[in-house]
Amino acid sequence: MVSIENEDTLASTRGRETALACVRAGIDAARPGHVVTESVRLDGDRLHVADATYDLTGVDRIVAVGGGKAADGVADALETVLGDRLSAGAVVTPEPSEGKRIERLQGDHPVPSQAGVDGTERIHDLVADADERTLVIAIITGGGSALLPAPADGISLDDLQTTTDALLDAGAEIGALNAVRKHLSTLKGGGLADLASPATVVSLAFSDVVGNDLSVIASGPTAPDESTYAEALEVLERYGVDPPAAVRERLEAGAAGDLPETPGPDDPVFDRVTNHVLADGFTAIEAAREVAADRGYDTCVLSSSVRGEAREAALTHVAVAEEVGATGNPISGPAVVLSGGEATVTVRGDGEGGPNAEFALAAAIELPEDATLACVDTDGRDGSSDFAGAVVDSDTVEDAKAARAALDSSDAYGYLDGHSIISTGATGTNVNDLRVLVVE
Incomplete structure (x- = not known):
């Protein structure tokens, strides 16, 4: 159960005590150990996730990858549920613990860091050789956008940090912020699904966005992306952000059609992808x-x-x-x-x-x-x-x-x-x- 520091002092009235009890209950209900245990179970060669069932008889490897603030807890719960059926994995999270089969790697939030870049490269290595007999479990939780940076060609970590800082200081809402980050990264905006194809991908999402838009949660690594380079440029204009030259050059090149857009709803990379929002x-x-x-x-x-x-x-x-x-x-x-x-x-x-x-x-x-x-x-x-x-x-x-x-x-x-x-x-x-x- 979550602990509130100095709760006895804070709970000085009946109203305050009730408010704090509600806060504790709300946070506890959304913690990964509880949520995953309620939503995911293994029954022989059948994996049950929420209302869906996945046949594992044709699966040689199960790999769990992802990131976010809840990723460490999700990884713990998956190790318990899947046991030795889990082949390998890696998650990037702000406060990593010790994992048994899923590596826990350090990243930073809300501004991306080199540690996050290194962790994302490890995820890339685990998924790049996935085939049709691989099941990739994608752990997608709030904070994943910053924790899984993966800068695109021509974009440096400093470019990402500077652009993210400026948008945060300008009060950019998460959808607008992510429209920019998707077009500066290789894993966001459906990039992880693209990398994992033709594997079966099952995404376990903890939503930190209004409306549970899968393309916005952690910038949608396993979800189709309908935002465009032109929209990313419009976000910078709307919030009065003058980004580093490399960022502007990439977004302008994409808007001009010189770079491919992120994969959209009709892209075949999503034919074997299922996304589940387990908590919101x-x-x-x-x-x-x-x-x-x-x-x-x-x-x-x-x-x-x-x-x-x-x-x-x-x-x-x-x-x-x-x-x-x-x-x-x-x-x-x-x-x-x-x-x-x-x-x-x-x-x-x-x-x-x-x-x-x-x-x-x-x-x-x-x-x-x-x-x-x-x-x-x-x-x-x-x-x-x-x-x-x-x-x-x-x-x-x-x-x-x-x-x-x-x-x-x-x-x-x-x-x-x-x-x-x-x-x-x-x-x-x-x-x-x-x-x-x-x-x-």
Whole structure:
């Protein structure tokens, strides 16, 4: 079970204690050990994944490869399920453990590193000689875009780092960011499926994107890609990013038709590829809802797809808290209103912040009495901070002017203190943000 540091101090009211219990349940429900055990099993020569069954009688080798923040836990669970049927494997993850049959390799997030490049080359080596009697299990989890860089010809690691940094600082949403990264990498945008062909590919995905778009999760290594070089150029224009010359030259060459596009939906490389989303934001929301209901609260899921600027989305949640108290809509109190998705932050200063901290602080300035809000990133890392998020109520902000100044300098964590900051460490999963609004 995930541990929340300093929980006794944070849980100073009934609303706070409930919000934190919901957060713990939501994160735990999305952890790979639980999810894979529930979704994947081996029965003789039959591999069952969710509702699908794969006949292994014609399979000589099973290779598991992939990456992301949840990849280490997925690899652990697969080693347990498959045992000696698993031939080899490698995953790239931020905090690798020791594997038995699947190598665990170091990578970095959110900005790609040379370690990630080296790990991706190992995956390339394992998959490049796959044939029709090979089953490739692709472990695709949130964070895989940065952890599996694989720069394309003419693109350096520094080019990838600079472009990624600039888009993140500009507040680019994940789909836009990945449209660029797919066209600067060899494995993204269906590249892993292309490399593995003609093997059978079974993808196990943990979604950290709104809508579970398979082409966006980890930049879609095993999914068809409908984005184009021209769209990647448009993303740079939209967010005002001037990339390194090599990046612009590659994207412009692709847009002019001088480079092949990433494989699309009709490409035959996907004829033997199946993608399964085993966990997503709603996995966490549903578990949190069960905890709230068990505690006697009416529950409501506002949306699992909340996105946009964190401080603006926060005010919508404040408005819902006010409405519950004033009119009993959409439900009457005591109530727990849940949401997921992925808010973004446009960096305005050099403080310490993140989307969930900014969401929480912006809401805290306006929250009515008897309302509590917990906001966390389920991976335990809010933006580039070392914290998961925050829990706040109407007593959190004593100086609204100072709180707004902290928001304007992207320093939400600089304003919040030990009575608000939620720290879990890396949780081993990643299914986007989870927000729990308690109205007593």
